[in-house]
Amino acid sequence: GQNIDQPTEMTATEGAIVQINCTYQTSGFNGLFWYQQHAGEAPTFLSYNVLDGLEEKGRFSSFLSRSKGYSYLLLKELQMKDSASYLCAVRDSNYQLIWGAGTKLIIKP
């Protein structure tokens, strides 16, 4: 079956760096997405990786290794507003999105 694994919850300190991992086992691969979802709100797009390597966008970076079935989202200079759930999603060979359950990130002052 298809599976996306990410930690259920992580805690980090304001101003620090945190890395949220995502491993996947899917029927083919056509890209990996990261979304941010604040409590009670809609998911919003953060990043997209289809080739191996690091994509940087401001304080957020996303890395992909297709051979390892692995991605991570790196958040730098953490702010209290970064407290949210982070969803990893993989597009499979049928162009369907398989979603992880999300990682709830708690930022402490």
Next chain:
Amino acid sequence: IAGITQAPTSQILAAGRRMTLRCTQDMRHNAMYWYRQDLGLGLRLIHYSNTAGTTGKGEVPDGYSVSRANTDDFPLTLASAVPSQTSVYFCASSPGTGHTGELFFGEGSRLTVL
């Protein structure tokens, strides 16, 4: 403000009742999707539409139906609600089909079936 509008925001419904969740987008996106989000699970696709006039089944379509009469509207109907359909429902759209590009989500409809 351009985007996706869902209604109602929340609803409590008796089991066996019929319910339609409304979704309207003003971005002229081709594809639209309905997802449900349950605690501890990833988003699960219920139904999708790649373009006006066409619909398809997702991962968990049973008990739900959709229609896409025009580009903007994509209502989701529960013909006879059951408690297992208690969930948060998100409508989403994308410019291209096949989950191409990022998804734009509505604010969600929280449905409780008693």
